[in-house]
Amino acid sequence: MSEVKLVGASAINIPNMPWQEKPAGYENPIWRHNDNPVIKRNPAKGVARIFNSAVAAYEGSFIGVFRVEDNTTRPHLRMGHSVDGLDWKIDDEPIRFIDEEGNPYQPRYAYDPRLVKVEDTFYIIWCTDFYGAAIGVAKTKDFKTFISLENPFLPFNRNGVLFPRKINNTFVMLSRPSDSGHTPFGDVFLSESPDFVYWGKHRHVMTKGGQGWWQSVKIGGGPAPIETTEGWLMFYHGVTGTCNGLVYSMGAVILDINEPSKVKYRSKNFVLTPEEWYEERGFVNNVLFPCATLHDAETGRIAIYYGAADTYVGVAYTTVNEIVNYVIETHEEVGDDAGLGKI
Amino acid sequence: MSEVKLVGASAINIPNMPWQEKPAGYENPIWRHNDNPVIKRNPAKGVARIFNSAVAAYEGSFIGVFRVEDNTTRPHLRMGHSVDGLDWKIDDEPIRFIDEEGNPYQPRYAYDPRLVKVEDTFYIIWCTDFYGAAIGVAKTKDFKTFISLENPFLPFNRNGVLFPRKINNTFVMLSRPSDSGHTPFGDVFLSESPDFVYWGKHRHVMTKGGQGWWQSVKIGGGPAPIETTEGWLMFYHGVTGTCNGLVYSMGAVILDINEPSKVKYRSKNFVLTPEEWYEERGFVNNVLFPCATLHDAETGRIAIYYGAADTYVGVAYTTVNEIVNYVIETHEEVGDDAGLGKI
Numbered sequence: 001m002s003e004v005k006l007v008g009a010s011a012i013n014i015p016n017m018p019w020q021e022k023p024a025g026y027e028n029p030i031w032r033h034n035d036n037p038v039i040k041r042n043p044a045k046g047v048a049r050i051f052n053s054a055v056a057a058y059e060g061s062f063i064g065v066f067r068v069e070d071n072t073t074r075p076h077l078r079m080g081h082s083v084d085g086l087d088w089k090i091d092d093e094p095i096r097f098i099d100e101e102g103n104p105y106q107p108r109y110a111y112d113p114r115l116v117k118v119e120d121t122f123y124i125i126w127c128t129d130f131y132g133a134a135i136g137v138a139k140t141k142d143f144k145t146f147i148s149l150e151n152p153f154l155p156f157n158r159n160g161v162l163f164p165r166k167i168n169n170t171f172v173m174l175s176r177p178s179d180s181g182h183t184p185f186g187d188v189f190l191s192e193s194p195d196f197v198y199w200g201k202h203r204h205v206m207t208k209g210g211q212g213w214w215q216s217v218k219i220g221g222g223p224a225p226i227e228t229t230e231g232w233l234m235f236y237h238g239v240t241g242t243c244n245g246l247v248y249s250m251g252a253v254i255l256d257i258n259e260p261s262k263v264k265y266r267s268k269n270f271v272l273t274p275e276e277w278y279e280e281r282g283f284v285n286n287v288l289f290p291c292a293t294l295h296d297a298e299t300g301r302i303a304i305y306y307g308a309a310d311t312y313v314g315v316a317y318t319t320v321n322e323i324v325n326y327v328i329e330t331h332e333e334v335g336d337d338a339g340l341g342k343i
Numbered sequence: 344m345s346e347v348k349l350v351g352a353s354a355i356n357i358p359n360m361p362w363q364e365k366p367a368g369y370e371n372p373i374w375r376h377n378d379n380p381v382i383k384r385n386p387a388k389g390v391a392r393i394f395n396s397a398v399a400a401y402e403g404s405f406i407g408v409f410r411v412e413d414n415t416t417r418p419h420l421r422m423g424h425s426v427d428g429l430d431w432k433i434d435d436e437p438i439r440f441i442d443e444e445g446n447p448y449q450p451r452y453a454y455d456p457r458l459v460k461v462e463d464t465f466y467i468i469w470c471t472d473f474y475g476a477a478i479g480v481a482k483t484k485d486f487k488t489f490i491s492l493e494n495p496f497l498p499f500n501r502n503g504v505l506f507p508r509k510i511n512n513t514f515v516m517l518s519r520p521s522d523s524g525h526t527p528f529g530d531v532f533l534s535e536s537p538d539f540v541y542w543g544k545h546r547h548v549m550t551k552g553g554q555g556w557w558q559s560v561k562i563g564g565g566p567a568p569i570e571t572t573e574g575w576l577m578f579y580h581g582v583t584g585t586c587n588g589l590v591y592s593m594g595a596v597i598l599d600i601n602e603p604s605k606v607k608y609r610s611k612n613f614v615l616t617p618e619e620w621y622e623e624r625g626f627v628n629n630v631l632f633p634c635a636t637l638h639d640a641e642t643g644r645i646a647i648y649y650g651a652a653d654t655y656v657g658v659a660y661t662t663v664n665e666i667v668n669y670v671i672e673t674h675e676e677v678g679d680d681a682g683l684g685k686i
């Protein structure tokens with residue numbers, strides 16, 4: 001097969017993105033930054049932990065929307081800034097949202113943000129309180145004014161992930177319908193919207209399960225899908241259950257480029273699983289939760305930002321050619337993932 | 344207060360609808376048909392039970408969409424016909440749906456249908472299998488061709504109830520987000536759609552709870568809301584938990600006519616609760632589950648069709664003036680039901 005490339009919405013060059021070469025002798029398709037975690041405990045005044053957060057390239061440097069827990073342990077969102085994508089300066093105050101009428105609007109809680117640019121607008125998608133866990137969305141063009149939009153879906157739902165461009169002229173969002181608690185089940189669905197107000201044509205994308213056990217309890221979308229010559233590359237989290245609780249690993253899947261509710265390839269293996277101290281130990285042990293990527297079309301490099309143990313932010317690396325080929329080589333078909341997902 | 348009337352979408356005269364006067368000395372605002380259940384066990388060839396079903400006036404007589412369980416105990420939908428609304432002839436075959444391209448489409452299961460006319464079209468709303476319990480919808484104009492439409496919402500959801508006219512130029516549907524099982528929680532939400540394809544502007548309508556216990560576990564919409572001079576009258580089910588399982592009663596609420604996510608009045612009392620043998624005993628004991636009404640604007644009469652014990656169909660009566668005044672007189676404010684329901 002010819003070399004897999006970043007194309008379309010992902011054909012963007014970010015030559016100054018974080019990068020380290022794969023260590024000699026390392027076998028797996030994703031390798032960790034050698035000075036992880038890049039955000040440690042108590043990273044700013046009054047902030048206990050930052051994790052499960054999103055970053056983007058912006059005006060020559062890097063910007064992020066961070067899941068911040070202060071000493072109240074109620075999550076909220078803050079901006080952060082970085083020159084190199086590794087050393088982050090976190091704002092002293094939460095992001096202040098307004099509603100579409102311009103009135104102050106602050107979510108009661110906000111966690112696990114994604115940050116996705118579609119055309120000239122950045123969208124923040126997070127888990128919000130809408131009489132239960134639901135998907136909250138807001139938009140900004142300048143990271144100064146943040147406009148909260150209508151919740152796209154009814155509760156209960158988490159892990160809303162927007163595609164980085166319209167597909168067939170509609171916005172497309174992944175989500176993971178759930179219950180109101182710790183949710184012992186969950187598949188990834190997809191919905192489309194002509195206007196970011198009304199959503200429909202819901203499709204089932206992929207199911208928990210497979211022959212392995214690492215994604216046997218539930219799965220959920222991760223960073224925004226990455227457009228490649230083989231389809232949409234998506235990192236996601238897969239969860240297994242143990243006698244001492246859940247374990248979150250990272251998986252990778254390739255979705256059809258025009259009908260992204262169809263799975264083309266899905267690795268039967270996790271591509272990264274908790275094994276370092278900052279992934280195994282923390283506020284919630286054994287959680288590895290990818291939320292964002294940076295990538296460079298010229299080199300095919302990808303940097304994955306992930307939450308570790310609900311306490312830290314880690315970075316890991318791969319290239320589009322290496323990870324896509326790995327997913328193809330380790331593909332397993334699960335349930336009716338290959339179908340359109342419409343019953 | 345002046346007499347409460349049926350208006351707008353509910354200003355329809357059905358002089359031949361079922362009716363019995365309130366028995367002398369009976370105190371409560373809703374009274375049962377004296378020959379309940381109107382649909383008994385084994386009501387048609389190969390049919391074990393019919394319950395939780397919907398009826399409508401059609402071409403001078405009555406038509407229904409019934410939840411049918413045959414000896415496989417997998418629910419499906421069948422049409423039924425009646426001259427008087429009480430004696431029903433059930434079709435021998437399930438309703439055959441087609442999709443929007445005209446291809447055969449049959450839900451894997453279908454239960455708890457509602458049947459609502461908006462303008463010149465009848466909509467059937469039921470609980471369908473969409474990788475879990477979800478709201479299915481179909482439309483018909485002639486009860487011969489049934490066109491299955493896009494599922495309005497992601498799973499998991501039940502008790503989809505359509506308003507009988509557009510409000511502010513959009514379709515409006517109630518639903519009760521749930522989990523994938525017997526759901527030990529649940530409030531009623533509302534969503535709107537300009538086109539019956541894409542849905543949004545979701546709002547919380549009303550919460551389980553209140554000072555009484557009969558609706559302490561969960562609630563769910565019932566028949567299509569009825570337009571009155573005091574607002575939208577809606578019958579719903581409220582569920583309480585006991586050491587031997589759930590008990591389903593009927594409640595009544597008045598929603599704001601233009602902003603129906605706002606509760607104007609909500610009775611603190613159930614308005615009907617299982618006490619007759621056909622409500623207490625059956626496939627699922629102690630279930631009283633309203634799904635449809637017939638009403639006559641001239642007289643203000645209302646007939647409520649309800650499932651009893653997941654085994655029978657019962658009918659009960661009230662008048663719009665009596666029930667609306669009862670709800671106003673027994674009103675309690677619960678949570679932020681009176682608000683717009685937007686967080």
